[in-house]
Amino acid sequence: MADEFTYEPLENDTTIRLIRLRKEVSSTLSFTLSTIDLNSPLRDDTAYLAISYSWVGSEGKEIVQCNGKSLGIPSNAFWALVRVYQDLAKSVARPSDHSADATSDDEFIILSIWIDAVCINQADTFEAKREKETQIPLMRRIFTQAVIVMYDLGNVDPDRHEWELMLFSFISAAKDETGISFQALVDWIQSLSTLSTEEVHRHALDAIERLFQRPWFSRVWILQEVTLPHNNFTFLLLGHLKCHLTAMIFGLLTLETICLDPALPRVPKRRGREWQRGNSFETMLEMRHSKTRPEFSAILNRIRSFEAADPRDLIYGCLGMSDSVNSKFRVDYDENMEGLCRRIVPFLIDEESSVDILYQSKGHLHEKDTTSWSWVPNEPVYDSSIDNRNMSSGKDSIFDACGGREAKFLSLDASILSLEGYEVDAIAHITTSFLDGCSTAVGVCRYWLACVELLQAHGRPGSGKENLEALWRSLMMDEIIFYSYEDDGLTGCDYIPGLNNNKRGSGRRLQSSDVSYFESFLMAMRSRPVFAPNAPLLDESGPSLNFSLRVYTTTAHHNICMTAGGRIAMVPKEARADDRVIVLNGGCRPFLMRLHDDYYSIIGSCYVHGIMDGEAIWGVTPKTIKIF
Numbered sequence: 001m002a003d004e005f006t007y008e009p010l011e012n013d014t015t016i017r018l019i020r021l022r023k024e025v026s027s028t029l030s031f032t033l034s035t036i037d038l039n040s041p042l043r044d045d046t047a048y049l050a051i052s053y054s055w056v057g058s059e060g061k062e063i064v065q066c067n068g069k070s071l072g073i074p075s076n077a078f079w080a081l082v083r084v085y086q087d088l089a090k091s092v093a094r095p096s097d098h099s100a101d102a103t104s105d106d107e108f109i110i111l112s113i114w115i116d117a118v119c120i121n122q123a124d125t126f127e128a129k130r131e132k133e134t135q136i137p138l139m140r141r142i143f144t145q146a147v148i149v150m151y152d153l154g155n156v157d158p159d160r161h162e163w164e165l166m167l168f169s170f171i172s173a174a175k176d177e178t179g180i181s182f183q184a185l186v187d188w189i190q191s192l193s194t195l196s197t198e199e200v201h202r203h204a205l206d207a208i209e210r211l212f213q214r215p216w217f218s219r220v221w222i223l224q225e226v227t228l229p230h231n232n233f234t235f236l237l238l239g240h241l242k243c244h245l246t247a248m249i250f251g252l253l254t255l256e257t258i259c260l261d262p263a264l265p266r267v268p269k270r271r272g273r274e275w276q277r278g279n280s281f282e283t284m285l286e287m288r289h290s291k292t293r294p295e296f297s298a299i300l301n302r303i304r305s306f307e308a309a310d311p312r313d314l315i316y317g318c319l320g321m322s323d324s325v326n327s328k329f330r331v332d333y334d335e336n337m338e339g340l341c342r343r344i345v346p347f348l349i350d351e352e353s354s355v356d357i358l359y360q361s362k363g364h365l366h367e368k369d370t371t372s373w374s375w376v377p378n379e380p381v382y383d384s385s386i387d388n389r390n391m392s393s394g395k396d397s398i399f400d401a402c403g404g405r406e407a408k409f410l411s412l413d414a415s416i417l418s419l420e421g422y423e424v425d426a427i428a429h430i431t432t433s434f435l436d437g438c439s440t441a442v443g444v445c446r447y448w449l450a451c452v453e454l455l456q457a458h459g460r461p462g463s464g465k466e467n468l469e470a471l472w473r474s475l476m477m478d479e480i481i482f483y484s485y486e487d488d489g490l491t492g493c494d495y496i497p498g499l500n501n502n503k504r505g506s507g508r509r510l511q512s513s514d515v516s517y518f519e520s521f522l523m524a525m526r527s528r529p530v531f532a533p534n535a536p537l538l539d540e541s542g543p544s545l546n547f548s549l550r551v552y553t554t555t556a557h558h559n560i561c562m563t564a565g566g567r568i569a570m571v572p573k574e575a576r577a578d579d580r581v582i583v584l585n586g587g588c589r590p591f592l593m594r595l596h597d598d599y600y601s602i603i604g605s606c607y608v609h610g611i612m613d614g615e616a617i618w619g620v621t622p623k624t625i626k627i628f
Contacts, residue, residue: 005033005069007121013134014038016142017119018048018112019066021085029081030065033118038141048112049088050146052225053080054154055309056215066118077117080152083237084113087150114142133331140320143225148233149245151225153216156239163207165241166192171251172243185255208252220306220313223299224320296322297348297357300377311337315344324351341376345417346409353406354586355419361602374601375417375627397588398479398509403614407586410624416599421584421625424616425608427569427577427592429458430561444521444548444555451475451560458562470609472518474560474568475551477607478510521547563608572604581608582625583617599626 010017016038019031036046053076062078064071088111120135121128143149156165170188189200216222226234226245234245294302299318308314312333319326329347332340348357360377410418431450455467558570563581571579571592582591582600590608593600610616 003069005066005071007123007128007131009127010035010131010134012037014138014141016114016135016138018046018114019118020112021081021088028062028064029078029085031113033066034112038138038145042145042147046112047147048114049084049148049150050143050225050229051080051084051113051115051150051152052143052216052219052222053077053115053152054215054219056218056307064118071118073117076154077115079155080150080237081113081115081118083152083155083239084150086240087237087242111148114146129333133333136316136331137319137326139221139224140228140326143228143320146229149225149229149235151216151222151234151236151245153211153214153236153238161210161239163203164211164238167204167207167211167252167255168238168241168243168248171248171255172241174247174251204255208255211252218305218307220303220308220317223303223306223318227321293322295348295352295354295356296325297352297354297360300357301360312340315340338376342373345375345377346412349407349409349419349586352586355407355584356586356588358584358587358591358602359589359605361604373415373417373628374603399588399612400614401583401590401612401616402585402587403617405585405617405622407584408622415628417627419584419625419627420622421582421587422617422620422622423580423625424583424590424611425563425565425567425569425581427571427575427579427581428562428564429454430559430571430575430577432559444551447551447555447560448475448521454560454562455568468518469515470568471560472515472547473510474570474607474609475554476510476547477554477558477570478609478612480508480510480514480550518547558606567608567610569606569608571606574603575606579603581606581611583611584625585622593625593627596628599628601628 014037015035017033017035019033022030036048040046055074055076060075061072062075064073064078064081116122121131158165166189170185174184185204186197186200189195195203211217235242236245236248293299296318299321300315303314303318306314308317310333312335316331319329319331325348328351329344335343345357349355357377358375361375405420408420410420412418431447431454451471455471554570557573559573559575561569561571561575563569569581575592578595580593580595580600582593584591589605590611592603592606594603608616
């Protein structure tokens with residue numbers, strides 16, 4: 001048996017390893033391992049292909065020959081290498097002109113390969129950990145400088161994955177986006193089978209869902225691996241099939257759009273994690289072709305449907321998507337997840353001049369919690385109970401509660417984070433939820449009546465018309481979220497990309513003309529016995545239901561309340577009387593915080609009618625807000 005391969009230390013912090021596969025493959029893969037400096041000019045003999053694949057299911061090991069010695073690598077990495085080798089052996093071109101023969105005259109495949117399982121020491125040793133900390137900041141350059149990037153989706157069983165292969169083949173064969181249509185898919189499938197249109201529709205949606213459920217689509221690392229390469233040689237591999245990355249993702253999203261057309265039979269749609277991943281892939285494709293990048297805190301907020309074997313990689317795996325953060329933020333695998341989150345908060349506040357990262361904080365939902373800090377962000381993991389589209393933030397925010405003032409980080413003393421801000425109000429009276437267990441229409445009607453009673457009981461100043469406008473705007477958080485196929489953005493159906501001009505998940509402020517949605521709801525409520533047994537729902541095709549569905553969404557995690565200052569607010573359900581409304585410099589939305597002696601703990605963000613454009617802090621001098 002051959003000796004075991006051992007890694008030699010890399011020369012410097014810009015050196016990476018590359019492998020060259022031998023042409024002749026016997027019972028195992030065989031390759032040589034060498035190094036290059038990413039700062040050196042790219043030559044034919046240093047050009048390389050980068051492989052992106054899934055670590056899920058990589059518990060098993062396969063033995064390869066590396067520099068004549070045995071090396072155990074994860075089975076998923078092994079089979080990804082095999083599939084790339086098979087593709088290179090028949091079709092790879094020279095990186096210099098992409099037109100020469102696929103193989104050279106020597107014993108190696110012409111193009112070097114980078115794959116993390118081999119090119120980064122994965123051992124659980126001090127030296128390997130330090131190497132990983134220097135290699136992660138290089139991921140941006142590794143995928144940017146690669147002449148070809150292969151994204152391996154894994155193997156397929158022709159019997160079990162027939163429809164995934166058919167969709168892959170159909171999209172690959174389309175010359176451009178005009179060739180991707182539902183009718184074209186039906187015609188193509190029916191030329192091969194006797195399936196009806198309805199069967200094609202059902203099978204196509206099921207296949208799209210299964211493709212997005214493949215482990216590769218769940219990896220947080222793919223965000224930068226997909227976004228960073230700007231050359232045209234980026235390909236998805238599914239078994240033995242290959243397709244251009246952008247064409248395939250665009251094709252899958254386009255087919256899903258078409259299959260979800262209301263004119264076609266309704267079928268179960270992708271939900272939860274898979275829905276959010278499809279959402280994120282649209283964002284990735286936009287970022288791939290954009291000259292600008294979102295702030296790093298906004299990126300962290302978009303990755304909650306993705307996963308990593310090491311939870312710290314949910315942050316480290318995104319560093320390459322930000323120029324400044326990637327070069328300035330230190331990777332440290334000796335630090336636990338809470339320590340990492342604690343370190344990144346003041347860094348991002350300073351770097352972005354914003355407190356956007358605090359909108360992702362854990363919050364203290366009970367009495368004083370001495371085991372963690374309320375300002376530390378949640379680990380960016382998926383939570384189906386959270387709808388992050390309810391209120392926009394960051395540069396995309398339509399609110400400006402701080403009046404354009406930049407965040408000012410004052411200090412971090414033990415567990416106390418000190419920032420500049422303002423205490424502008426306090427919670428006086430809160431409704432309780434009337435939605436649990438009710439249908440949308442009945443629940444919202446009951447909630448509306450409870451809100452009106454709250455206004456009447458506590459004598460909010462102003463005319464009845466002003467109060468009603470403040471109430472319906474507050475219930476909708478004064479925002480329309482575009483996640484439907486109708487231009488108004490208020491329907492309860494999932495957004496269908498391509499059928500309106502609004503970006504999915506984006507929003508706008510309510511306009512005076514939007515009062516028609518509330519008025520239709522009010523008229524429908526008055527004309528229907530919604531509280532009678534087996535009462536019919538409000539008109540499902542009318543704007544009244546649009547209002548109901550939006551309110552049903554916002555009140556899923558918020559309650560309406562009155563503040564001590566006579567304002568109407570939407571606050572987290574964990575809120576209670578005497579919680580304080582705090583505006584921090586650099587914050588587009590107010591925070592709800594709980595006062596403990598001379599410091600606060602974060603409960604969550606909130607909507608307070610009348611202060612969302614900085615009205616509460618005009619001419620006011622900020623004070624130090626201490627947050628535990």
